[in-house]
Amino acid sequence: MLSDTKSLNKVITTGSLRRVHHIALNVQDMQASRHFYGSILGLHELKGDEVPETLVNLVQAGKVANFRTPDGTILDLFWEPELSPPDPDPERGFTRANHLAFDIAPELFDNAVEVLRQHQIKIAQEPVTRPTGRGVYFYDPDGFIVEIRCNPE
Template sequence: MSETIKKRSTAVTPRGINHLVLNVRDMEESHHFWCNLLGFRQVGALDSEKYDVPPVKMQFYSGVIDDVNHHDVALVELPNLPAPPEQWDMFESACAVNHIAISYPDRESWLEQVQFLKENDVPMNLRVDHGMTHSVYVNDPNGYGVEVLYELPAEVWDHDINGALNYAKILPEEDLLVDTTEYETNFSNV
């Protein structure tokens, strides 16, 4: 007996992005970045011998495991990838992926994470207060930009999502760990 599936005239709205797969040059170097520096944990590895594919190193990583998501990021080792750019740049990068946003649970854990990254000599490319997040941009060893962020309370931005998306206050490097909870809410006047 076949199931009747509702015919639609528009696409179904997805829940969101389930996971991202990144090609990396060196698995150990990338594993260190994603696990030891960003806090993900490895939850699996591809056993390519089970499949009709060339031998490949592929590892799976997760932040919080819940009933919806099994992994957030997967890494595939391709040693012949081009070298990353000398300096990460959001608008001039040669990488096809502009940046990946990693969300931390709250302001306090985000501040602890940013301090941890700084203490571990991860270069800080940019510190930005957006209308819906406060963010620090770093990059992984392959040149992929990584936005380390925490979400501001919805009442700060949900009345004007477009305004919040277009709001960006760039902070100087010396203010990397300076964060305020006096959030901007009137984006049209900024």
């Protein structure tokens, strides 16, 4: 662990993370979940051009559905028909929640990744760049996947 927490405070806390970008849940029954979040809770399901470019193929295949909450947070549903009870191995998709994503300013992204490395946080997937922005996936102390991501510059 890095003994100097000032760099951590500058990059990841005290207002650097701007909002929850999206929440991703694993679901066993996609149709029942789409009905629940769309018809019962009244969330807007993203369709057509609203679907993020990186998810279009998965949405078309019925493996992902995306909803917008009233505050603009995106809820992604990932179809996992063989979803099983919790497993102690964090490499397995074992819970209803897939990951929690925080938005950060593009100019702070690389610094945030460096802070994770300095604190020896286990990175699940090295930083990726997509048309929708950059992201890095890592584990919290309980093995839950967290993402820090930013929009394209």
